[in-house]
Amino acid sequence: MAASTLTEVARLAGVSPATASRVLNGSARTPGPDIAERVRKAADSLGYIPNAQAQGLAKSSSGLIGLIVHDIADPYFSAIARGVQTAARHQNKMVLLATTAGSPADERAAVAAFAARRADSIVIAGSRSTRTSDRQGNAELAAELDRYCRNGGRVGVVGHAVVGAESDEGYHVVEVPNEDLAAALARELAASHAGEFVIIAGPEGLLTSDDRVRGFQRGLADAGLPPADVLHTGFDRTGGYEAGLELTARISAPGGSRGAGPDAGYPRLCIFAVNDVMAIGATAALRSKGLRIPRDAAIAGFDDIETLRDFRPALSTVRLPLEEIGRLAVPVAGSGPTAAATVGVTGEVTLRRSTEPAGEPAT
Amino acid sequence: MAASTLTEVARLAGVSPATASRVLNGSARTPGPDIAERVRKAADSLGYIPNAQAQGLAKSSSGLIGLIVHDIADPYFSAIARGVQTAARHQNKMVLLATTAGSPADERAAVAAFAARRADSIVIAGSRSTRTSDRQGNAELAAELDRYCRNGGRVGVVGHAVVGAESDEGYHVVEVPNEDLAAALARELAASHAGEFVIIAGPEGLLTSDDRVRGFQRGLADAGLPPADVLHTGFDRTGGYEAGLELTARISAPGGSRGAGPDAGYPRLCIFAVNDVMAIGATAALRSKGLRIPRDAAIAGFDDIETLRDFRPALSTVRLPLEEIGRLAVPVAGSGPTAAATVGVTGEVTLRRSTEPAGEPAT
DNA sequence: AAGCAGCGGGAATGCGCTTTCCCGATTCAC
């Protein structure tokens, strides 16, 4: 027993399919109240559910929003996803999920799939990369997106414009001032840390990572400090952990630049991990070697993911309104082709215990 | 410039739409190699992307998997979502996301929306409830699901069968032995804790919560202990936090049943929160009042969400293979109407520092 | 050599719905 169709409803109500369609969906023309009543009654006596595929085909629009993330179980992305979901609900749309682990090729495929489903708009969260190994992938992704836009699709990107994107139609980006915020963080840290600074960064070429690194270095320079060493590693917890292990050696080594160290009364090292999950990984690594934070090293992250709320030691970070970012990233439904090209959000440096000067009593 | 259609491709290739369709999609009949080549070339010179809506309409199947969760940003659900996503990818399908905050009415609406989109299958994660206030909602949800199944849909449910579900066609549940695992946890804890036991539970009527409570009590009974007090609260971090606050009073109160207490050398209280986020909330509450874990209270959760990996004190819990659960919950694509009704997974009691006997040196 | 199965391709139909177009019946203005 297949689902009942509009035609069946119409027949049962004794009207034409056209009329039934008009009453059951908000058409411009509203049939008479008596007829409307009959149709509605017929509809729910049959348990009629409109076939969204057919509707989409006829109206060429699907009520779908495509969301592309690296990994839905990553707190950063799931917070954004929540925002996207909220916005979608306000627009009476559903969200289609694609996870790509950051591979441009997969992202291209996801865009194509969304296009095939005639998604009304696409949201791309997750950092862009300029690695040469991704060049071709990026180009293809950009091409796919352009085509999608030309066909009337709207796309919202979190963070950076897609590398090589041409179209400016229906393409908007939620800009996160990564560089400025990282600089601000660096300045604040520089004020209270005499020790050496080290940055745990993502792979070279990852835009978000690069921006934050650049900003942090600029902030240090502003404070009259030399640039920090940069360790490139994976953009996830594992990367942070590995870098953390590497740093433990440096921390435990006798002596060290600028004569800092646990016994000097302030942290030998101040570590900036370009995102929170990496900071968490690094913290775990240090802890596994018996080092304490902030006693033996200060550490700060970026994003302020929800996980941090209960993480000890409380991690200093830069708070980003992730959910709002998600909400803002979904293109507004009926917006004209010249929708706002860019919306900005702002963050906030949030200092917590992990970067307090050493020697304070633990809470 | 609208997206190009099969007909355009066919015309460019100088063949009929039928032939073009046959070569571009895996049809039973494969046209000659020369023709196929021509069509394929025409297709990608035009950047042809098949219209999934039209395909779906014609084939009446959509390549969509609907996923219903309470909150995608909750680590428990996002872990399951990851598993679902993995399974979907293996089936060459995409996942449609709906979040409902656990409201049966919203879940019904989500099922209807999925049905409208002709989703091939639906996965419902998130606990079922038997609260009387949800009675009608549950009934309607069950009815909606039954209709969906009768129309050929497949549904997979995590945890419990939907209350009141009739159909046994295309309906399968991933069963989690919540009760037994909770009992096992209780027995292990009983062996090392002399103090009083308290359970922080979700709202009464929430099946998952009820099962775990029942199991835990049974485990205590097995060990010859009296039943634990049960605090009912929200099934989320906030609920855990509030319950935790309430418990701090009890812990700090002078005296106490069975004469336990910090100075007695073992924890006064052993708290079992029915899920990890609640346990985290409770921990935060205790800590906010200056209490230490496990010194002043032992605490255990359930699920072993990924967040726990870096949570301190390391929380005892029951490990559930969440991602696998997600994978298993996705109905297999071509399975006959009499697909396996139930698949089981198993968990593992995982004792960590949060329930170690007090007095041990902190790590 | 005639007959038949088999194959490669095209014409046509339908999936379920929206939407234009059309037509008879009112209502309004003059």
Add this chain to the structure above:
DNA sequence: GTGAATCGGGAAAGCGCATTCCCGCTGCTT
């Protein structure tokens, strides 16, 4: 009271694709 404008409803044409049916052809059997 007649014309035009309006309203309420139905007929029909797609939306883009899959698929059934049909037809002309080749290659085989007897």
